[in-house]
Amino acid sequence: MGNDGHAPRMPVPQRCRQLGARLRADDGAAAVEYMIIAPVVLALLFLAIQIAEYSYARSIALTAAQQGVDAGRAYTGGPGGAFEAASDFVDQAAGSSLSDANVRVNAGPEQVTVTVTGMSPSLVPWIPGWNVSQTATGPVERFTR
Template identity: 50%
Template sequence: MEIVVVIPAVLLLLFLSIQVAMYSVARSVALNAAQEGLTAARGYNGSAAAGSARAQDFVTRAGGDLLTDTHVSVTRTATQATVTVTGSSLSLVPGLHWQIRQSATGPVERWIE
């Protein structure tokens, strides 16, 4: 009789632990995409469009299905660039949607005399 109670609890814990691992990987992909986009956006001849394209390309190549509904926003001023990647983690548990938001900020490369 106890096995009827234990097996569903064990399966729930198993699925929840896999879900946490998938969230962690998706979060890592989003952070790395933001850092890649920042590298392109903050370069001497870089632009916000170049940063956005590189970040989106990274998400497409590395994220696969783990990071869905992605959006990349890039802000570049004369002195600073910021890349933010948002999206959702793939869900094993129906109805559970974890949002991901990762940003990277750095100074813009420029020539100062």
């Protein structure tokens, strides 16, 4: 202990050498940490984009089904109008976001149901996209007395 009750201080150059030695001991640690974390972050990013693509494909399929139901509910629409409206919407809006789209119409005297199915795109070439299926149903307009 020194005269003032504190431990004696090292000279500045010696402290710098010790600090430098400690820093050199960590050489490459950041690269190893990056190699561990980067693939995980990239995988999470690709998963988030894949989920967004699937959600967008579902949205297109649901909107097409609703367009078909709206056309099929009309007094003069019928099943042909429902099919045409849903198919036209898929052709215009889907692009590559909903592939292999298929429209099915089930129309009865009181209600019409339109189902649109397809595949969402995949970011990874060897993994297929996810199946998408959305259905909309509504009552058929009719005259009542």
